[in-house]
Amino acid sequence: MPDWDLLLTDARVATLQDGAADYGVFEGAIGIRDGVIEWLGEHAEGSAGDTRSLDGRWVTPALIDCHTHIVFAGNRAAEFEQRLRGASYEEIARAGGGIMSTVRATREASEDELLRLALPRLMALMREGVATIEIKSGYGLDIDNEIKMLRVARRLGESTPIEVRTTLLAAHALPPEFKNDADRYIDHICAEILPRVLSEGLADAVDAYCEDIAFSGPQVARLFRESESLGIPVKLHADQLTDGGGAELAAHFSALSADHLEYTSTVGVAAMAEANTTAVLLPAAFLTLGETQLPPVDALREQNVPVAIASDCNPGTAPMCSLRSNMMLASRLFRLTPEECMAGVTRNAARALGLPDRGSIETGKRADLAIWDISHPRELAYWSGTPQLSELLTAGHTVNLRA
Numbered sequence: 001m002p003d004w005d006l007l008l009t010d011a012r013v014a015t016l017q018d019g020a021a022d023y024g025v026f027e028g029a030i031g032i033r034d035g036v037i038e039w040l041g042e043h044a045e046g047s048a049g050d051t052r053s054l055d056g057r058w059v060t061p062a063l064i065d066c067h068t069h070i071v072f073a074g075n076r077a078a079e080f081e082q083r084l085r086g087a088s089y090e091e092i093a094r095a096g097g098g099i100m101s102t103v104r105a106t107r108e109a110s111e112d113e114l115l116r117l118a119l120p121r122l123m124a125l126m127r128e129g130v131a132t133i134e135i136k137s138g139y140g141l142d143i144d145n146e147i148k149m150l151r152v153a154r155r156l157g158e159s160t161p162i163e164v165r166t167t168l169l170a171a172h173a174l175p176p177e178f179k180n181d182a183d184r185y186i187d188h189i190c191a192e193i194l195p196r197v198l199s200e201g202l203a204d205a206v207d208a209y210c211e212d213i214a215f216s217g218p219q220v221a222r223l224f225r226e227s228e229s230l231g232i233p234v235k236l237h238a239d240q241l242t243d244g245g246g247a248e249l250a251a252h253f254s255a256l257s258a259d260h261l262e263y264t265s266t267v268g269v270a271a272m273a274e275a276n277t278t279a280v281l282l283p284a285a286f287l288t289l290g291e292t293q294l295p296p297v298d299a300l301r302e303q304n305v306p307v308a309i310a311s312d313c314n315p316g317t318a319p320m321c322s323l324r325s326n327m328m329l330a331s332r333l334f335r336l337t338p339e340e341c342m343a344g345v346t347r348n349a350a351r352a353l354g355l356p357d358r359g360s361i362e363t364g365k366r367a368d369l370a371i372w373d374i375s376h377p378r379e380l381a382y383w384s385g386t387p388q389l390s391e392l393l394t395a396g397h398t399v400n401l402r403a
């Protein structure tokens with residue numbers, strides 16, 4: 001029996017290992033067995049079922065998009081125009097548009113229709129080197145439609161080689177059935193939606209939108225207590241439009257991540273550091289909303305909070321189905337270095353999803369690898385919209401990028 005199923009030789013490898021300087025670069029070979037990286041070294045060793053020279057091409061961990069809303073129907077281009085004319089995201093939401101307009105379109109769509117709409121979005125991310133993606137519900141806001149969305153997300157994972165992690169975001173907006181009674185809707189999520197979703201194995205985490213136009217801190221805390229008692233990890237849309245103490249709240253519940261964070265205070269950052277909660281920055285939403293308040297990047301660095309970057313792809317605040325573009329925006333808008341951007345879409349994105357088995361090139365990690373036609377990994381946060389992915393491997397198998 002050969003030592004490796006697949007041996008990649010003559011590779012330039014950016015391991016993105018935690019603590020390694022300069023992208024963790026080395027030149028050499030990668031031995032893969034049973035879908036896992038089993039061996040790394042400068043000179044190829046052992047026998048292999050399949051040996052392939054990469055002729056000096058670069059290999060990085062496959063990318064991970066740890067925050068998306070790619071299952072939805074309709075679009076909000078008319079609201080985009082309204083916002084360009086001066087209306088704010090909050091005003092549109094309070095007038096019954098915003099998230100609710102996508103909820104109406106998504107409720108009307110069948111499961112098959114939602115799958116048909118979401119598949120090209122997933123393929124677009126995959127062609128940029130994404131092998132793991134998180135997809136949230138949150139445009140159903142009732143038991144049947146939240147389940148419908150999550151089933152579509154699971155089917156996306158089953159019908160592609162990409163791993164899909166699903167998140168229940170029933171606490172995204174207040175549905176019309178519970179008008180003026182957010183407390184009663186939170187009760188309904190805790191008593192009905194959450195247990196049913198978990199019993200059907202449809203969610204890997206629970207998320208909520210903590211904001212003036214969505215749910216208050218105490219309401220989110222109630223949902224998170226219930227999630228905690230059921231043993232499901234939490235994450236939070238925190239401090240996107242105002243400092244609502246979202247980062248502190250997420251930290252209090254040892255959330256996997258707190259996301260957005262434009263208005264997070266240094267106290268919030270310290271709480272996240274203490275709780276080991278990953279910060280997920282979403283530059284496309286910052287750009288699309290015309291936001292000027294920058295997330296506290298220096299404080300996150302000083303407190304050693306791991307920073308991930310995600311696309312947040314959604315029809316309202318982030319109509320941009322590209323993780324590579326978000327890397328470029330994170331460097332340009334938030335002044336993250338290209339290396340921080342790479343860590344943000346690999347090992348730190350893996351942390352934001354609670355997936356210690358991936359996100360860097362190390363022995364024992366999944367062989368989810370991206371092979372690139374570039375001259376240095378810093379190019380990955382520099383170009384966007386440029387087809388530089390030469391090959392994507394998930395668990396050691398080449399993905400068909402044309403399918």
Ligand code: NIG
Nearest residue numbers: 099209237285312314316317
């Ligand atoms: O991540 N902030 C709330 N949720 C989404 C926006 C969803 C929408 O506007 O449809 C976000 O930005």
Ligand code: FE
Nearest residue numbers: 067069237312
């Ligand atoms: Fe989001």
